[in-house]
Amino acid sequence: MKQRILFVCLGNICRSPAADGILRQMVERRGLTESVEVDSAGTYAGHTGELPDSRMRNAAYARGYVLTHRARQVREEDFERFDMLVAMDDSNYHNLFRLAPSPEAREKIFRMSEFFTAHADWSHVPDPYYEGHEGFELVLDMLEEGCAEILRRCVEE
Ligand code: 4NP
Numbered sequence: 001m002k003q004r005i006l007f008v009c010l011g012n013i014c015r016s017p018a019a020d021g022i023l024r025q026m027v028e029r030r031g032l033t034e035s036v037e038v039d040s041a042g043t044y045a046g047h048t049g050e051l052p053d054s055r056m057r058n059a060a061y062a063r064g065y066v067l068t069h070r071a072r073q074v075r076e077e078d079f080e081r082f083d084m085l086v087a088m089d090d091s092n093y094h095n096l097f098r099l100a101p102s103p104e105a106r107e108k109i110f111r112m113s114e115f116f117t118a119h120a121d122w123s124h125v126p127d128p129y130y131e132g133h134e135g136f137e138l139v140l141d142m143l144e145e146g147c148a149e150i151l152r153r154c155v156e157e
Pocket of ligand 1: 009010011012013014015016042046127128129
């Protein structure tokens with residue numbers, strides 16, 4: 001059965017569109033587009049329609065990812081369409097929990113940190129918005145690791 005994964009952060013211009021671009025590329029490279037669908041959204045609507053932050057686009061491009069997602073806010077229907085809603089931090093997680101229309105919908109909410117391997121001591125993906133270049137590199141390291149683990153579990157199931 002097709003697995004549908006939605007990455008969620010605050011603005012949908014840094015962390016979640018990067019996760020979206022990374023997992024999308026992993027899925028395409030492995031010929032799994034029929035099995036895994038990827039999207040991203042933000043809990044805050046203020047950046048709707050925007051491309052990812054240029055600092056994130058540049059850092060991701062340097063690793064071979066082209067980020068073309070346009071920001072959108074998460075909506076109630078996302079809990080029907082997607083099998084997993086993956087929050088970047090506790091605040092995103094709690095906002096999703098509040099938005100979830102049913103107990104079944106709440107069971108679809110995960111934290112990205114649940115999929116960390118080398119960064120297992122972290123409980124969240126830090127918001128890089130007010131950080132320097134290293135903040136974006138750390139986020140990309142975490143997202144590459146988490147996406148690889150999500151894909152591994154999708155393929156196993
Ligand atoms: P993101 O980063 O949640 O990873 O997209 C942010 C983007 C925008 C804002 C905060 C975080 N903001 O306050 O506008």
